Amino acid sequence: TQSTWELQAREEELRFLKVQVQELARVIGLLRKEVPVKENIEHEIDLKNLQHREMQHRTVELEEALENPENPDRVRYLRGDDGSIEELNKHFEELEIRLAQKEESLLEKELLFDQVYKLCDNIKKKSVAGKEDSLNLAKKVNEYQSRIKDVTRKIMARVSELSMYQAHSMKFQQEVRDKEAQLEQAYIRMERGEAPSEDALNEWRRNLRLDNFRQQDAQIMEAERESDAQRMLPDGAITAAEPRPNAYIPTDEDALPIPRPYGAHAPFKPQEMGSNMRHIRKPVIKPIEI
Numbered sequence: 001t002q003s004t005w006e007l008q009a010r011e012e013e014l015r016f017l018k019v020q021v022q023e024l025a026r027v028i029g030l031l032r033k034e035v036p037v038k039e040n041i042e043h044e045i046d047l048k049n050l051q052h053r054e055m056q057h058r059t060v061e062l063e064e065a066l067e068n069p070e071n072p073d074r075v076r077y078l079r080g081d082d083g084s085i086e087e088l089n090k091h092f093e094e095l096e097i098r099l100a101q102k103e104e105s106l107l108e109k110e111l112l113f114d115q116v117y118k119l120c121d122n123i124k125k126k127s128v129a130g131k132e133d134s135l136n137l138a139k140k141v142n143e144y145q146s147r148i149k150d151v152t153r154k155i156m157a158r159v160s161e162l163s164m165y166q167a168h169s170m171k172f173q174q175e176v177r178d179k180e181a182q183l184e185q186a187y188i189r190m191e192r193g194e195a196p197s198e199d200a201l202n203e204w205r206r207n208l209r210l211d212n213f214r215q216q217d218a219q220i221m222e223a224e225r226e227s228d229a230q231r232m233l234p235d236g237a238i239t240a241a242e243p244r245p246n247a248y249i250p251t252d253e254d255a256l257p258i259p260r261p262y263g264a265h266a267p268f269k270p271q272e273m274g275s276n277m278r279h280i281r282k283p284v285i286k287p288i289e290i
Contacts, residue, residue: 024137028124100163101163112148123141
């Protein structure tokens with residue numbers, strides 16, 4: 001029936017409200033546990049401030065003792081080697097990166113502490129007043145928690161981007177300093193009549209080699225064109241056959257310009273030596289004894 005359904009709905013709603021009340025009681029208990037921690041931190045801060053003032057007073061006394069010219073022990077020479085400018089700059093950059101990371105972590109913790117502290121105050125006021133419904137309070141708490149998470153996530157993202165940009169900026173500054181040093185070194189080398197850098201000298205040599213290669217290729221192509229012109233037949237075709245020995249035309253004035261065939265004692269064209277010539281030794285001529 002309708003009354004049974006309504007009774008079940010009310011029971012479900014009552015059960016949900018009890019769960020929400022238990023959750024709120026747990027949150028309130030956790031926040032109450034953090035209150036003594038805050039008091040201890042404030043006490044520790046006061047103690048640190050007192051120690052800081054004492055150290056400031058001690059610092060003033062040491063400065064006066066150091067500035068006293070009549071004190072022979074005011075100077076104490078330290079042992080060890082002084083680092084170079086590059087090592088100091090590198091160490092300084094590492095310290096800046098670590099400082100940025102620590103500041104980022106401290107900022108995140110401060111933001112989380114402020115948000116939790118504000119949330120704790122709001123919950124305390126609402127729990128004492130008792131004027132608002134527990135369900136609405138739970139919804140608002142969840143909404144605040146989600147907002148805190150979103151804001152914290154956005155802040156962490158912005159801080160991470162800022163750290164990344166800072167690291168990129170430091171890297172670019174170092175690159176600019178390196179390029180300026182290279183440029184100054186190049187000017188010094190050019191004044192002495194040398195190449196601006198080893199890379200430029202290698203590039204110039206490579207260009208010279210390329211120019212020589214191009215000239216050699218051009219000479220080879222010119223020789224090939226001349227060879228093709230010599231091997232060109234009257235009909236315009238190019239033959240790859242070698243000229244016949246009996247196709248030579250004599251250049252004597254009394255001889256007719258007719259190809260002269262070889263006779264019995266004509267010159268001959270020796271064949272190219274084969275690969276078996278490496279196994280044949282050159283004869284050793286023995287001296288003739290008389």
